[in-house]
Amino acid sequence: MSIELANYPQPGAWDELLDANLRPRPAARLLLEYLDRLGCAELQARRASVDAAIMAMGITFTVYSDAGNIDRAWPFDIVPRTMSSKEWARIDAGLKQRLTALNLFIDDLYNAQKIVRDGVFPLEVLAGSKNFREQCRHMTPRFGVWAHVCGTDLVRDRDGTVYVLEDNLRVPSGVSYMLENRQLMKRLFPELFKASDILPVDDYPTRLFETLAALSPRDGERPVVAVLTPGIYNSAYFEHSYLAQKMGADLVEGSDLVVREDDCVYMKTISGPRRVDVIYRRIDDDFLDPEAFRPDSALGVPGLMRAWRAGKVGIANAPGAGVADDKVVYTFVPQIIRYYLDQDAILPNVPSFMCMVDAQREHVLAKLDELVVKPANESGGYGMLIGPRASREERARFADLIRANPRNYMAQPTLSISTAPTLVGDKLAPRHLDLRPFVLQSDKLHATTGGLTRVALRAGSLIVNSSQGGGSKDTWIVNAEEGNA
């Protein structure tokens, strides 16, 4: 290769683009040949132009601080991550299977609770769930679907197996970066898109709009869909605005909405109130409606739960859907799929230990230096213990936390998550990454082709969150000639 590889081969980690002998995998062959022809200088020139494009397109996330508003450019690596369409087809089926089962599960929990009565899902797990909302009991939203938008985090272990790491069912974000990354790549490498068969991703806003429109309580008309944002100070505001724009929906804040005596939701417009049929909310349950949840919330809309319960407005994701977005509930997903669908899970969970089960807890406590311990309800990597990297004191502190509240913890072996070549200086070096596809469900099911690849830009780091040195790559699902990935 005229482009130099640095730190390859890396022992013990699967690489998405290169096999163990550093030969391109079939889905990556055209790409790597192309990069090789391009050469290093040209690659760096293109990277400089992508940085300029990112600034010009204003794809930033904003960090608000006392020192003023700082726009940080979205960190982006120009080497895409590839996967064969054949492998993707299996993942696509697995994602849809998983969300279907999770929605049946949530609907059951808020109604008959058959899965508890049949002894498949323990009552104590339900009782300990922070995200179970009493206010949602005995509700069945349209199609029995609660989680309409799901971001499922996938990782690949050293033997090539793809695991589900977690299901984000509250307000998953990142899809706008998936779409923008593709736009950037098309600007940057138009020749490549001509030469290879890369499956498109840009229909997502249309599919999202259809998914939401199907929730409208009024049939026959073009429904009024609004994206509810906490406002410009939210770190995902760019995405809220982006999706509203792409869907032709209204972007609203809580103060733009009002629920009147007829239990309908209205927007305040220059010609007076206008009824809203469906709300794609990007704020947490807690802040949704100060009458039903946190009374001090200034972000929400008083009476929104009343309107939803009366069937006068569709809300996505439905309030309470987060009950299945819980690391301990996660460990039950294979059983949940078997119980409702009578099928084996297509996509495996990462093997997990539940601290609430005595034998498993003892195992966890004995192996704290090898395991990753996660609290049930946190997201974004907060409150975790990464055993192999923690100090003795931290491990001791976590052992106490687990003993005090076993329901709140689960543990997993430390995975060696896969890598892909990433442009570092003038070389391609391996960096760890994950994949977040987005899955939609209302009357139909849809999954993005690929998803958002998040990459840890620091050497050796496993943390892909953008707030902690993570970036992203475009994700190419490729129709390659040869079959296996």
Add this chain to the structure above:
Amino acid sequence: MLSRVAENLYWMGRYLERAENTARFINSATQVLLDLPKDASFGWDVLLKVAGLDERFAARSPGVDEDGIMPFLIEDETNPSSILASIRQARENARTVREVLPMELWERINGLYLYARDNAARARQGRGPRGEVLSGIIGRRESIIGLLTGSMSRDVAYQCIKLGRNLERADMTTRIIDVNSAVRLPRDPALTTVATERMWMCTLNALSAYQMYRRHANVHVRADAVVDYLLKNPHFPRTVLHCLAEIEGCLSVLPEHATAMKKVRRAWRRVEAMQSNDIRPTVLHEYLDQVQSDLGEVHDAVAKQYFHLHQQHDTEQ
């Protein structure tokens, strides 16, 4: 259209126009300065008063001269009407309403902001670099108008932007006319005639109106004729009357516009009633003040009718 969105669009239109017109305002003053006869003097304090910024400036800096005032007008972020602050505001407004704007518009506004931010300091290096930077800003801003004109449906969102733009433009045109009141001319009548002609030529140039004036109004640049043209010509897009007609057009598309429309008519009558045979600086200045306060009332009526539904977000300047 959400009230909050309407208000943001309106202010985006206003702030962009303010940035461009402040650049034109500075160019006008600079041109006047260059052509001033030897024993005439320029009242920087009067210039600030014309811009409506005298009190704010006095609170900040004692030195009322070109070197003190220019950074204040161009890049001082504590002056909410400075070019950079206006563009930043417009960008923030645009950011909150991106979903109703053409995609590329955001990129252009962002580009304008980045240009202003990265080049504002260069404007301190003298009149030459300053003129270049200001031209760069005016050009980028014009490309934004071009994009709006060429790629945005004439929907309510468009009308809100246009409404803000024309209100601000009418107001700034009156202020740019008023720049000349900052000049104290020598007593020599022969010199005065030449100097006056030059001054008004600068005013026309600052508003890109010189050529059109020559073609459509008067071959000679005479004070009364220029003032008359810039206030009352119905065809040139920066005259007060033209702006009022545009405002009327916008309002007619918006619901419940009776009160605001009445205020527009009032401003209109005042402009039409202007007698250009008496344009002594003090008389003219007072008259322009009145037009500005008429325009302020149009703004109040618009804000009350369309934006009041969400008072907690009121971002009045």
